[in-house]
Amino acid sequence: MLGDPAAGSPLRQSWLQRYLRLDGVLLSALLLLTGVGLGILYSAFDGHLLEVRKQLIRFVIAFGAMLVMAQISPATLRRWSPWVYGATLIMLLAVMAFGHIGKGAQRWLDLGFVRFQPSELMKLALPMTVAWFLSRHELPPRFPQVLIALVLILVPTALIAEQPDLGTAILVATAGFFVLYMAGLRWRLILGTIVALIPIGVLMWHFGMHDYQRRRVLTLFDPHSDPLGSGYHIIQSTIALGSGGVYGKGYLRGTQSHLDFLPERHTDFIFAVLSEEFGLMGAALLLLLYFLIIARGLYIGLCAQDTYSRLLACSLSLTFFVYVFVNIGMVSGLLPVVGVPLPLVSYGGTSMVTLLAAFGMLMSIHTHRKLWPS
């Protein structure tokens, strides 16, 4: 399923690997996912091709970004890591100072020719840097290194949470924690951290969260308490899911989505569109596809030849799973509505570019392996 190790060995590389530095298995799975995503988007947009075409162009750009990233060798990437991190951090501060405000949150940085979310870049820069830092020492990391890594993680997380963008903040922090986890952070510490997070969470609830974020968490536990406000999303999306049944209502036949009952159906709630029209079967197949991609990413991490690559590859793959889990958990009413798109399916460009850039890194890691690593 994940490919014969020998087939992927540096000795027997396909033309795709040798010249384009791309991984065939990952590429196929991503293209399939992209195709599925466009198909569902077509339905979510009631058959308006214009928006689907826009998304297709974004995909082309994002795949371009992936191709570019695949050409950069892990060694180069590693050298760049702290600089990228530093630059992104400065941009986050810049956003705080004079960023563009949209939808009540200050996330965007206008560079004149393009509007840009530094927090998205941080999703890559943070795991890169933590991996870079930890790979300089012997694994598993000792306590002072863990502390420094935590600082590296929490500073940008705090900045992003302040924007406020809780979803991205969680994802960025998660990416960093996954590097620590892969580096062999002791279970004691992991458990200790989780225990420590509880009071932090309580403090966040009282002082660090905006009202709308608190409401979202509250309505998770009882969506019917506010059926027309923030609970409306969850009520309507569970109706969409539940009414889809095992086989779904059929492509383009979802009533919840096509009659506007489902809010944000092109973006965060697109999974509800898929589940309404294709039912449990469609949802399970999509989950299987995601699992294939994640498993391939972890396999690449397993095969990687240096510590930096291993940590980075595994962390990126696990973060990708968190995306999927948080989004579907949110749409199905298991998790609060935190604004995490369904990766590579939801409408929108920024996260897509970061995601495919990350997969470009994975491909680079896999295709730049040497016969005899130093």
Place this chain on the structure above:
Amino acid sequence: MQRRTVIKDRNAETRLLTNRILVAVIGILVGIGVLLGRLFYLQVVSHQHFATLSQENRVKLVAIPPNRGLIYDRNGILLADNRPSFRLVLTPEDVNDIEETLARLQEIIELSESDLNRFRELLPRSRRFEPIPLKFKLTEEEVARLAVNRHRFPGLDVRAELTRSYPWGELASHVIGYVGRISAQDLQRLEAQGKEANYRGTSHIGKLGIEHYYEDILHGQVGYEKVETNAVGRTIRVLERIAPVPGRDIHLSLDARLQAAAEAALEDYNGAIVAIDPRSGEVLAFVSRPTFDPNLFVNGIDLATYQAYQNDPNRPLYNRALRGEYPPASTVKPFIGLAALHHKVIGANESIYCPGHFTLPNVDHRYRDWKRGGHGRLNLNEAVAQSCDVYFYDVAMRLGIDDLSAFMSYFGFGAPTGIDLNGERTGILPSREWKRRTRNQPWYHGETVITGIGQGFWLATPLQMAQATATMANRGQRVVPHLLRAVSEPGSDRPVPVPRRTSGEPVPVHDAKLWDHAIESMKNVIRIGTARRVGIDLSYSMAGKTGTAQVRSIAQNERYDASKLERRFHDHGLFIAFAPIEAPEIAVAVVAENGGSGSGVAAPIARKVIDTYMENKARHAR
């Protein structure tokens, strides 16, 4: 194989990594398992529940009110029409905060207090997906303003609809009546009758007159639309439609032209005119004046106008023809005469001397004749023609109240005529039994005396007088006056006649020739009697009888002098007539309130009505 050797020197790190990846994969599988479990719960376990919710989300049932049937006169002239108008409706379930929406709405269009009150009254009793009317008869400007601001008001809609309209305004408004918005009482009544489902979506209901009486014919059957709607409540498509069945059209026996002529003939007198075809009982004209504009009532009359109607001393909302109770006065004399002949208390040619007054034995009260000094000797024919009071005082005494009252009941006095209008009054036909029942008092002879000239307790509605006249014209065959002539399906030009309603028992007269005496006496009223002035240049034969009803009783030593009395105390002028005598086609009763006398005011009015009838008939014949 090769790879393993490559990383052999990092054994520990690889073991750690493999270990962590393994744990991660397990974690991922658990996560996916949780998601699948959740999906299984939603999509399999609770599927039915959510499928129902989804269906409820999108499918709504919308009632389509039927178009109300139209009302025509006997010649196809439209009396009640449906014309397009716009109204504003609010669907509660699509509005988050109704009060807030109403407040914002008032920045755009004006909502009156009654609009708001009606809305709030309807709100709790309406289903949440049913649009509730907020304002009727929107102006073009209001429609435009609402259209521009529509996005700000989800749940508000402008509906084009048909509104009841009475093109002739005040004409025959007491017959046609009007529709009005369904009130709380109407709803209770409909619920009690189990008809409320048929009125879903219907905003108006017949309140008065024909509109009220024939509500069931005019209303029709409600239709339904199963519609698919989106999240903001807009209809996306119709899934199923059960078309409403429009109400049927009504063809009245009323002749609008005759009606108009009759209303005009009454000039500025308050009063009533009823014209009946004695052959069928069809009501040809039914006038009560003053009248009102029914169009004002359709979408709620404003308070000022309503109070003006209510406080008008002429009482325009009062249906005098149906509910006005007047002493029939001298108009009853031919009937009394007939009773006397039937009961053989007097012969047709037997005469009585009239000295100008009548007294009962041992009582010094003088029952005066209208003519000072008296009429001298006269028989029945002359007594009716001259309207001698003394003759009928005497005859009434000879008859006695019991026979008199029983005989009069055959003409329909004291009983509802059975016309197809609600709220008919019965008047009073005095009798021993009636007096005991209502007043718990014995009958006195003196009361019989004045009953002989249609005064005293005796009260009759103009409709009853017309019915009695028709019965006389028919020589005893009573007919039930009715307004509904035919019913037709909408769009069909073939009205189906309504079966005649059975008439009452004929007047039992032992010899049919007695009718000739009574009718001959009424003919003489026109020819040489009290109404001889209306008999001039008559192109057809006509029988009639004048009557003058006292509004204020005149004391023994007083004389009636119109010039010294306020107009509202002037006598009522009455006249009954039918024509042509040989084959009667029209029977008319006229009451001109405070008209002074039957001969001076009421008789010429009746003549105008019958003239118009004859002219129309001649025009139709050509």
